[in-house]
Amino acid sequence: MIGPDSVPRLARGMRLREDAARGRWVVLGPERMFVPDETALEVLRLLDGARSVAAIVDDLAARYDAPREEIAADVTALLQELAEKGVVTA
Amino acid sequence: MTAEAAAMRQDAVPAVEPPLALLAELTHRCPLRCPYCSNPVALTRPARELDTATWARVFREAAALGCLQVHLSGGEPTARRDIVEIVRAAAEAGLYTNLITAGVTLDAAKVAALVGAGLDHVQLSVQDAEGAPADRIAGAAGAHARKREAARLVRAAGLPLTLNAVVHRQNLDRLPALIALAVELGAARLEVAHVQYYGWALANREALLPTRAQLDAATAEVERARAALAGRLVIDYVVPDYFAKRPKACMGGWGRRFLAVSPAGRVLPCHAAESLPGFDFPDVRAVSLRWAWEESEAFRRFRGTAWMPEPCRGCARAEIDWGGCRCQAFALTGDAAATDPACALSPHHHLLAEAVAAAGEAGFTYRRMGAGGGGDDG
Numbered sequence: 001m002i003g004p005d006s007v008p009r010l011a012r013g014m015r016l017r018e019d020a021a022r023g024r025w026v027v028l029g030p031e032r033m034f035v036p037d038e039t040a041l042e043v044l045r046l047l048d049g050a051r052s053v054a055a056i057v058d059d060l061a062a063r064y065d066a067p068r069e070e071i072a073a074d075v076t077a078l079l080q081e082l083a084e085k086g087v088v089t090a
Numbered sequence: 091m092t093a094e095a096a097a098m099r100q101d102a103v104p105a106v107e108p109p110l111a112l113l114a115e116l117t118h119r120c121p122l123r124c125p126y127c128s129n130p131v132a133l134t135r136p137a138r139e140l141d142t143a144t145w146a147r148v149f150r151e152a153a154a155l156g157c158l159q160v161h162l163s164g165g166e167p168t169a170r171r172d173i174v175e176i177v178r179a180a181a182e183a184g185l186y187t188n189l190i191t192a193g194v195t196l197d198a199a200k201v202a203a204l205v206g207a208g209l210d211h212v213q214l215s216v217q218d219a220e221g222a223p224a225d226r227i228a229g230a231a232g233a234h235a236r237k238r239e240a241a242r243l244v245r246a247a248g249l250p251l252t253l254n255a256v257v258h259r260q261n262l263d264r265l266p267a268l269i270a271l272a273v274e275l276g277a278a279r280l281e282v283a284h285v286q287y288y289g290w291a292l293a294n295r296e297a298l299l300p301t302r303a304q305l306d307a308a309t310a311e312v313e314r315a316r317a318a319l320a321g322r323l324v325i326d327y328v329v330p331d332y333f334a335k336r337p338k339a340c341m342g343g344w345g346r347r348f349l350a351v352s353p354a355g356r357v358l359p360c361h362a363a364e365s366l367p368g369f370d371f372p373d374v375r376a377v378s379l380r381w382a383w384e385e386s387e388a389f390r391r392f393r394g395t396a397w398m399p400e401p402c403r404g405c406a407r408a409e410i411d412w413g414g415c416r417c418q419a420f421a422l423t424g425d426a427a428a429t430d431p432a433c434a435l436s437p438h439h440h441l442l443a444e445a446v447a448a449a450g451e452a453g454f455t456y457r458r459m460g461a462g463g464g465g466d467d468g
Contacts, residue, residue, distance in 0.1 A: 013211050013250030013278075015186055021108045021156030028158055028186040030211040030250055030279060031326075033110075084321070086278065 002053060002079045004072070006090035009049035014087050016044050027087055034087060043075055047088065053079065106345075106384050106393070108156025112185070113350040113361055114145065116162060116176065119169040122192050123229030123456040124217065126256060126291035126298060129165060130364050133459050134353040142172045144375060146179035148351055151379035153183040157349075161213075163190040163361075165353070174203045181208025188213060190254075193240030194233050201243045212244045213252040213281075219267030227260065229456045241275040252279040257308065258298040259449060265308050269315045273323055280323055282312060284330035287445075288362055288421045290457050299449035305333050332442045336407065337414025337430035344392035344416060349383060357382035359389055362417040366426045392416055392427070399427060401435040 002008065010016060010027070019026045025041050027034040036044055046056045057075050061068040082088040118133040140148070149160060160180045167173055168191055180187045189204065190213045216237055218224035224234035244251050253272040257265065265282065272280040285291045285298050300308075312327045319325070331338065341348045341360045350358040355374040358364060364371065369391075372382035383389055391397060395408045402413045413419075414430020422431045423438050431438035 011250075012248055015210065017158075017184060017186075019156070019158060021154075026158060028210075030188065030213075030252055033158065086324075 002076050002083060002090055004052065004054040004057075004076075006053045006079070007049065007051065008053065008056075008079050008083070008088045008090040009047050010044070011086055011089045029087065034085070039074065040078055040082075043078055053090075107347075109152075109349050109383060110157065110347050111159040111161065112148075112152040112157045113161045113163055113348060114148070114167075114176075114180075115164055115350060115352050115361055116140075116145070116167045116170050116173070117165040117353050118459075120164060120166040120192060120457075121169070121194050121230055122166070122217075122233060123458065124227060124256070124290075125229075125294040125454040125456055126258065126285040127457040128286070128289065128291075128361060129457065130362065131289050131293070132364075133457075135459065138354040139170075140351075140353065140355045140375070142175050142179070144355065145176050146183075148374055148379060149180045149183035149185055152349075153185055155380050155383060157185060159186040159188060161188045161190055166192050166195060168195045168200065174200075174207045177204055177209050178207035181210075186210050191215070191240070192228075192233070192237070194230070194236040196240040196243060198243055198246075201240075201247050201249075205247050205249060209249065211250050211252065213254050214241055214244065214275075214277075215254045215256065216268070216271065217256070218261045219264045219271050223261060223264075227454075229454075238275065241277070245276040250279075251275065251277045252281060253277040254281045254283060256283050256285055257300075258285045259300045259304065260297065262300045262304045262308050265311050266315075269311070269319075269323070269325070273319065278324065280325045282308070282325060282327040284328070286330075286415075286418070287332070288415075288417045289365060290455070292421055293455050294452075295445060296449050297452035297454055299332060299446055300330075301449075302333065302446070305330070331415070331418065331430075331432035332446055334432050335434045337411045337418075337432035339411045340415035340418075340430070343412035345383070345389040346393065346412070349379070349389075351379075357386070357388075359392070360417065363388075365417055366420055368426075397427060399429060401433070402429050405435070 013030055015028045024035060046059060057072045060071050079088055117139055118129050119136060167189060177187055187209050188211045189209055193214045217227040221234040225231050241251060255268045287295050312325055316325050344359045350361040351374055352358060356371040357374050358371055369388050371388050372386045398413050402408050414432050416426045419428045419430050420426040422441050429436040431441050
């Protein structure tokens with residue numbers, strides 16, 4: 001389970017890259033592809049294998065005008081979903 | 091031009107979407123001789139293979155065109171001495187690199203070099219769950235044991251692994267053992283791929299087509315294993331054409347999602363398309379990949395729906411299955427522009443059931459160079 005102290009990163013074999021031909025970013029994996037929405041992309045860009053979920057939430061809370069608890073809930077749910085899909089490990 | 095004429099013109103020339111993935115068939119050389127090999131019957135000789143610099147250009151052009159992934163295939167891609175440079179060129183072009191290998195030529199040093207060059211993923215083929223029958227199907231003694239070792243090396247290097255098991259009459263009963271093998275080898279994905287019957291496999295159809303009972307047992311086994319292994323192993327499985335009522339959207343539609351480049355540099359809408367007569371497939375040594383994709387007659391011929399005959403024309407599924415597989419249509423009807431006989435609405439659909447009924451005990455014709463009358467590319 002993803003919690004505040006988890007240190008998530010892209011799973012081995014997953015790559016976040018720009019898809020310039022289609023004007024979007026994608027996560028590429030073995031024979032599959034995910035197209036993150038704007039929020040998910042913001043979070044994925046902050047995954048560096050060093051930052052904890054709490055630190056990621058701090059970063060987003062400093063930049064976006066939304067209650068920290070709300071951001072924390074959204075980010076945790078998102079990372080949990082990505083972990084279940086095998087995109088992210090923690 | 092009137093509005094009506096403009097609309098008609100738009101219908102005739104659909105907007106060309108960029109491709110998602112490139113299948114790079116680096117060589118037709120392979121240490122295995124599988125009787126269902128997806129390479130053309132007329133194999134390309136090594137002397138005609140594209141060089142490293144040309145492949146690097148193809149990768150850059152593919153990425154610029156919109157490709158996100160490259161599947162490095164063959165034949166056996168590691169049979170090329172420059173495979174590490176080729177992987178590096180693909181990774182530097184920004185492509186997600188997937189090596190589709192038989193595994194028997196991999197060792198620890200080669201795996202380490204490939205990882206260092208930027209390889210993202212390995213897809214390893216197995217011919218059966220156990221050594222003796224696997225080696226018989228591959229036509230290569232000791233191959234299965236070396237594949238097991240290759241899987242271990244790939245996982246030890248930290249790379250994600252997909253196991254690809256081509257299934258047919260002679261191994262389908264061992265599907266539970268194949269699934270167990272995927273788990274044992276640490277694969278995150280297993281492709282249970284039914285043989286597709288064109289080229290070599292068509293020549294061996296009698297020996298390879300499963301029975302309805304075998305197919306039903308396999309489908310039930312996949313459903314059981316998917317539930318039991320949820321979160322540990324993803325199993326890709328599609329009911330084969332010969333038992334289907336509707337055709338597959340072969341390659342996601344002709345010239346819509348994928349392109350392939352053959353060992354000698356022919357740009358193809360699918361890796362088997364060279365079996366189709368009456369085509370002048372673009373030569374990547376002479377033209378750009380973008381021209382081949384967007385402008386060439388070969389890619390335009392079956393793109394979209396305007397080319398479709400009855401019963402595809404006007405069918406509600408025309409943009410779901412895109413008329414099915416052109417190679418299968420040609421192999422079974424002699425007409426590449428016919429509706430795929432896998433469709434129950436095709437007047438040729440009965441051919442599939444007849445082939446299933448005719449299957450039984452038969453020997454293999456193993457793949458070999460020169461079997462297509464020495465027919466080299468170009």
